[in-house]
Amino acid sequence: MRRTPSRRLLAAALLVASALAPMAAFPATAGPAAGAARHDEDGCPPDGFGAGLTARLDRTIEDVRKKAGVPGAVVGLWMPGKGCYVRATGVADKATGEPMAADSFLRIGSETKTFTVTALLELVDDGLIGLDDPISRYVRGVPGGHRITLRHLAEMRSGLFPYTSDPGFIKALLSDPRRSFTPRETLAYGFRHANTFAPGKQFQYSNTNLVLLGLVIEKISGHRLADFIHHRVLRPSHLRHTLFPQGAEFPEPHPRGYTDQTLDGSTADATNWNPSWAWAAGAMISDLQDLRRWARIVATGTLLSPGTQAQRLRTLPTGFPGTSYGLGIFETNGWIGHNGSIPGYETVTVHLPARKATLVIMINTDIQTGGQEPSTLLARAITAVATPDHVYDGAVVGR
Known part of the structure; x- marks a missing residue:
């Protein structure tokens, strides 16, 4: 194949100890109804930043x-004190020419990691887990799990092999992209390989880390990850248009998504591909206004204690200039947040505390240009115009 998705694909069964207070039962997670009426909350006039x-x-x-x-x-x-800018441009469907809509739902890929890690950190604040607990305490069979901590996993410094780099996984997924994967199935592909380095020694972006954190959340909470995120993260954040799908469901309106992550490198419509393989690392769906709100919540720690948020924001070098990584978030030239890439779609959701500014980008392709993510090219160009002293360059993570 021309380019394996291993570089770009999203670029916990034991009883809880009796000393832990049980959580109230959650109903099944409900996403927004297809075609549900939604109002425009941006209030941004056509020349929100002024004509120039x-x-x-x-x-x-x-x-x-x-x-x-x-x-x-x-x-x-959105830049308080200066104005705002909201635009939908191009087409949502190349076949029909249907225009892109600002109220579209989109698959957000690796931005899911910000939700999963926020859920994990809430359990830290609840006193139910510790960031320096070994993963072996919660999940059996992890290679070297007695030395790998939850912190290592959230920081992408575990050394666990990324399951999306396993040739068998790539073939299985692209041979039948609508099939469903369980978390244990995806982990098995990664666990076939030796760890790539000792825990904490360096940065390596790996979805294996986030799948394990999802299993920890399920074990300690006693609930499905989707339900826990819905009730502990989405509901208190008032994110009514964000959901964790059970399969390939996709609320309307949404654009068609185009990818070249195929067995022969040809372009395909990935709109209805099943994102179950990405699970806690990249399966979620959201929209512009929810991501706008979420960007600030993540960067300011609204849902977390100050101490836990401070740990989240302690970013470490990634080995790539201009980008450091913390607990499920990155920092690039002052912008804090995450990007996402999944076959057919890419997003960027970041907040700039120095300006209290927020940037959200949503596109319906993940096909690279000159080896670069198209969402990164857009974010870099936009910030070079709007915040030239803080140019986004988060080109490394989110694949």
């Missing part, structure tokens, strides 16, 4: 979108 800057952003986005071959894009930029 708005026109520059329009030209910049269109230039990058066309050069990178991005069918459709939704961009939101």
Whole structure:
């Protein structure tokens, strides 16, 4: 195959100890109804930044979108005291020419990690787990698990082999992208391989880490990961258009998603591919306004204690210039958050505390240009215009 998805695919069964107070039972997670009425909350006028800057952003986005071959894009930029900018451009469906809509739902790929790690850190604040607990305490069969901590997993410094780099996994997924994977099935692909380095020694982006953290959350809470995130993360954050799908379901409206992560490298429509393989690392769905709200919550620690948020924000070098990684988040030139990439879709959701600014980008392709993620090209170009002293360059993570 021309390019394996191993570089870009999302780029815990034992009883809880009796000393832990049981959580109230959760009903099944409910996502937004298809076609449900939704109102525009951005309140952003067409020239929200003034005619000059708005026109520059329009030209910049269109230039990058066309050069990178991005069918459709939704961009939101909010800068208190300066203005705001919300645009949907291009098409949601290349066959019909249906225009991209600002209220679209999108698969958010690795941005799911910010939700999973937030859920984990809430359990830390509850006193039910510790970040320096070994993963072997919660999940059996992890190679070297007695030396790998939950912190190592959240920081991407465990040394566990990424299951998305296993040739057998790649073939299984791309041979039948609508099949369902369980967390244990995906982990088995990674556990076939030796660990790549000793825990804590370096950074390596690996979805294996997040699948394990999802299993820890399920074991300690006694509930499905989707239900725990819905009740402990989404509901208190008032994110009514964000969901953790059980399979390939996808609320309307949503654009078609285009990928070249196929067995022969040809372009395919990945809209209805099943994201179960990504689970705690990348299966979630959201929209522009929810991601806008979520960006600030993640960066400021609204759901966490100050001490736990401080640990989350302690970012470490990734080995790539300009980008460091903390507990399920990255920092790049002042912007804090995460990007996401899953076959057919890419997103960027980041907050700039120095300006209290928020940037959200949603596009319906993950096909790279010159070896770079199209969402990164857009984010870099937009911030070069709007915040030239804080240019986004988070080109390494989220694959």
